[in-house]
Amino acid sequence: MVSTNEYVPHAAGYVDNKGPKIVTSRFPHEDSHTLVRALATGGYDGLKDAIRRTPADVAGEVKNAVLLGRGGAGFPAGIKWGFMPPVWPRYLVVNGDESEPGTYKDRLLMERDPHQLIEGCVIACYALGLNQCFLYVRGEMAVAQERIAQALNDAYAAGYVGKNILGTDVSIDVVLHWGAGAYIVGEETALIESLEGNRGMPRLKPPFFPAAKGLYMKPTIVNNVETLANLPWLMVNGADKFKTYGSEKSPGTRMLAISGHVNRPGVYEVEQGVVTFRDLFYGEQYCQGIKDGNELKAFVPGGGSAPWFFEDQLDVPIEASEVGPQGSMLGSGAIMVMDETTDIVKACLRLVRFYARESCGKCTPCREGTAWEEKVLQRILDGHGRPEDLDLLLEIGQSISPGVYPVAGFKGEDLDPVPFPPKQTTICPLGPSSVAPITSAVRRFRSEFEALIPETVVLENLS
Amino acid sequence: MSTTESTEAVTGVPFFLNGQALSANDGELLIDACERNGVHIPRFCYHERLTPVGMCRMCLVEVDTGRGAALQPSCMLPVTPEMKVNTETEATKRAQSGILELFLINHPLDCPVCDKGGECPLQDNAYAFGPGETRFVEEKRHYEKPIPISDLVNLDRERCILCDRCTRFSKEVAGDPLIHFIDRGNETQVNTFPDHPFSSYFSGNTVQICPVGALTATPYRFKARPWDLTATESTATVDSTGARIALQSSRDEMVRVLGVDSEAVNWGWLSDKERFSYEAANSDARLTEPLAKAGSSFDSIRWNNAIGQTAKALSIGSDRVGVLGGARLSVEAQYVWSKLLQGSGISNVDANIGDGIAADLVLGLPKTTIAEAVAPGSIIVLMAPDPKEELPTLFLRLRHAAVESGVTIVEITPTATSLTTHASLSIHPAPGSLGAVTEAMANQLFGTSVGGVDGSDLEAVAATIAKGSTDGSNVTVIVGRSNLAESADFVSDAVQSLLRLAPEAKFLPALRRGNLMGALEMGLTPEFGPGGNPSDEPGLDTEAILRAAVNGKIDTLLLLGADPIADFPDRNLVTSAFNEVNTVVAVDTFLTDSSARADLVLPAAGFGEVDGSFLNLEGRLSPLQAKVTAKGQARDDWMIAAEIAESLGMDLGFTTLDEVRSDLSASIPSFGAVDWDALGRSDDGPLLDQGRTWSVDFGSRTEVPAVDGYGLALAVDRKLWDQGTMIHNSATLAELPEQAQLSVSAIDFEKLGVRDGEVVTIESGSIRADVGVVADTGLPRGTARIHFRLPGLDIGELIDCEQSVTTIRVAR
Amino acid sequence: MSRLNTANETLAKEIIARYPRPKSALIPLLHLAQEQDGYVADDAMLHLAELVGVEPAEVLGTCTFYEMFKREPVGKYILNICTNLSCQLTGGEELLHHAEKTLGIRPGDISDDGLFTIEDVECIAACTEAPCMQVNYRYEYRLSTDDFDQVISDIRAGKRKDLPEHGTLGLVRQHIPADRLAGIESPEEAGTPDWFASRQPAPDESGKA
């Protein structure tokens, strides 16, 4: 069994922390991606279980379990499923586009256990009464595509997918689809556009809530890979057992990727709401402390789009309902740790550059604003900043995300945290996400920016 | 205006706008509801006739639907009961000025040299809602300055604000997605596929709706500045749709035509022919003085001399005069000419130059309107030429009906058309079998196949057409001449059969020539007098006039803006006629193939130079207004007629247009109620004559020709861009017509054993011609198609209108 | 370069048949074109436009939205070096500079031997294994500059048989045998699956479900 962060060729980054395993139980097996291994370890038992029940019953089990979406927004899957009007055809689209900075879990699930995912898909299709599922894998993930293709071919041949599943009249197709490099396509309406063969530009919600008007304007559920990977276990073990893990508001486990300046970065499956960030960063079964014994400077609690946390938030439990009110989000379970050696301006620019590069170009504030932010930050970093640039950066942020931006409180500034999410002048949250690193960094580390601005230096010299 | 019927809502949706209690229509978008109530919300991407996309974010306003105020795009938000909207709050203003600032950071500030400067929504909004100054000190985005994306349109990507209007229009409305967003994010641009120009018939609309100067029209570039322009409302006369336009001039020269949103007709859209052929009016080739033939050239003569000679030529004996044309004229001029000819006893008058359908079908069949024809749930039978080629703005309405309103279209056409992909059923009877095919449907005798159409297809089409009788569906037949190489009598036969199948069917005549409806109404047709009254002694129609001429029975041929040498399908007949007559008099704006052969040429004032009115294919009256003074000595057609009358000793009593109009109103009942003064103001124009119908005299059925097993039956139709006078004389349009070619079905193509584009010899009777051949999946086996009046081949040479169908043989 | 060859055209049709609407297959088909030629050629796009029934401009619009599609030839091996935050914190930018120096090229360029193109990419979902790189979309984790040099010399020495040439993604394709397909219908034609209707709870006496 894996128990270190040593490079493990077959599951790079995965760390077995000896906690309860719902979605990673097969990971330690080197051949965990094969049908043989899946079948030897209870694979497709959940599907067998589901298909003996009525679809409504299966959907009820999911609703009961309060399975929160693992794609970012954390919306309960069972409730989302309930939003579908009684209209056919309807579709299930699996979001395997994983591109949020810091996020690394769906790829592991797809590469390490494609059958678990496929089983989850078929269970969901069954519960939702639909016969077409599209599994959208990020374009750059060649191995995940390969593994899923192989798994689908095997599962079709073995009768777990396709016509007359398990010898019943139930027939469901699962089609592997893959992208071609565009972060925005992770956003569910953009994902749907992309799946229609278009540019991945998000649609406005309302009116285009996928559950009502999704793929081909038909009711569509978009679920994250990890969300669906929970279903086989859930079918076998039931909602009540599921709820014995995690917290009341966030039952079950989550896969968290902790990267950056920690001693043992890795992907951990942890119970939600039970551990805090401090446990995670310093705990022996987790990251084992900040790199080189350095001080923590800041951390991103839920992917590049999340406003930053600082040492003041270390004791917040890792659970959406706790992180949100503190001014950030748990998002996609991507935690990035910055220690005292971090060049904050560079880090801030790097995240902003990401949003500027990945803006789809649809909404003016995001298309123009993110690029402008990047230019100003680059200029500051290059030593050509002006004193007014920091306020300008915040002002541009106001044009994308008006009002007080979500922030975490910290010592030295007597502000209550402003809860997540931010307001936005855009269709989707990509543009506003660029404001997160700026607001966090400029507010907390303003002097580090000012130190790079020549005029400021001159003024200091004068006084 | 919204795309739905603009009925005032009985049950309004109550909402609050800046504190004031108001009511919106059901489903009305907030941006429209505010506008109707006098509050203009700035916008860029929103356009009333396009699907909202909500991407520019300019129209954000604060909206509270019970969960607290939030910024919402008003262009995507239908008003809901008790919605509280605030367009004046700090948050709204902050958002609007923030977005404008972002729009401007990369926008080149080249307003002084921009075509749009002075009428630019970006400029206007920047003044009204913008931040005042920019804080952007970085390098702006750069692209190569204007690039031509077609012969007519140039694109300056630096000015583009990515509103998606042009691209949405091209896809949604025109169905020609030849321009698209390319690249991503901050680098997004509008562009075409490499070497695939934006050659859409509707490209000019994108120039009109572009909210900045990113798209400019080649004919208009650098021609004028907006503040030098004056405008008047008028009607496009290049076809019979009657699209409403604004005609703009600068220094007494027409420089631009814009579409005007008429709910009934064109919804603001124009074809490029309607938009750009005004260029011809400015052409140096315009006729500016009366001319008399002197040997092989012309001498200019004085007007009174020209009038006198014309009067003399007309008084040669009423049955020895033939008059062709009149569709170019205004209704008023048609009326005066009609009175003049009647007064002279001349009844050989035909505005239909042998390339249309019988006048009694146009005047006598129960008519409908475009709006009724495309009402949701309706059925449209297309038995006419490809509307995209001949009536492009009508095509847009039909396409919209099929794509958006679920209107069922069935086609009975010789070949596939631009609507085929949207039609639920398309049948292509072999040339000569239109009557037999429709008759089989009326008799419910389908058999295995009739006229090359499968029995089961026939049955399906018949069942659809008969739906009007079975479930009361609205059935409209668009009827026209879809094959110039096939006798028009088949169309009459087909109409007769369709009326048996669907007695409640209504009709829209697919007339190609601009004011042909007016000409027929005013009596410029052998069988009817003004107001559609059947003549006691019908005269000869065009074909009969030409035959009479060949037989030496016509001395004078008067051409009222007609060019029969180019337009009459049978070239040999028309040229022989010209050779035989003594005198040809042409009243025209250009020297055409025909007027160049005239003995006497009278220069007429043309489009944009005359006041008057226009009757479209629905029978809707709309204004023609003069914007510039007529070229040289060119005169109004009605004045020319009045002077000839005077010279003939007839006093028509007209010295002003108003006098013509009151006489017209007094003598033709359907014009009795026309408020002439209101014509230029009213939105859609009054609809005349909807009630009048009488039984059409269909005559006896036409013989179905025997099929020649070795030949191909010819289908000849027209393209939008042909060598017509207006196109030929418009500097920018003249290059657009493509080379003529022969299209055959894939099977026939294979049988010929030729290469794509290979030149073959086609032969009909003793006439031969060479032309390139291509395969076309839209053609049924056994039919060959050639477009009329394209460079490279004069197909009229091969058509003999004594034959009801023209058959050709093809040899390598 | 070219339109799809016959084998790829057959494959393209199989892919198109898996979708309710042909245009949905566009991204996989663009990958197929790129697999054939190493980049997406204009002629290939014209061919795809025919195959899925859209205008070439629409294919171009889709193609250019996505980073992975190259419209010009690139090196046989694309080295995607991540510099996003997790990698930046652990040396990703240094790795990129090292790559630029070693290969003598800037991101987007092709090395003189035609073998390599480097790209400065966004997060590639291996953050815990930073700094990392993909070679033709296969991962190299926790990469030191020495490791990088090793990868380069191995490729040059022909030792990396595990790496397909640029354009080829997954080496396994999904293939659904006709007798195993549940059935793909257009959204206009498709309805409620029979099995679902029959598994709905029967309405009780009161008529309620």
Ligand SMILES: Cc1cc2nc3c(=O)[nH]c(=O)nc-3n(C[C@H](O)[C@H](O)[C@H](O)COP(=O)(O)O)c2cc1C
């Ligand atoms: C800019 C943006 C990017 C996103 N990227 C992803 C992604 O890569 N993977 C994912 O599952 N969800 C992503 N999401 C969230 C999805 O929109 C959607 O909420 C999610 O797929 C729903 O699945 P769940 O309910 O199972 O969590 C993204 C959202 C936004 C706004």
Ligand code: SF4
């Ligand atoms: S060219 Fe004009 S109409 Fe087209 S997207 Fe740009 S600004 Fe809009």
Ligand code: FES
């Ligand atoms: S006008 Fe509403 S978003 Fe553009």
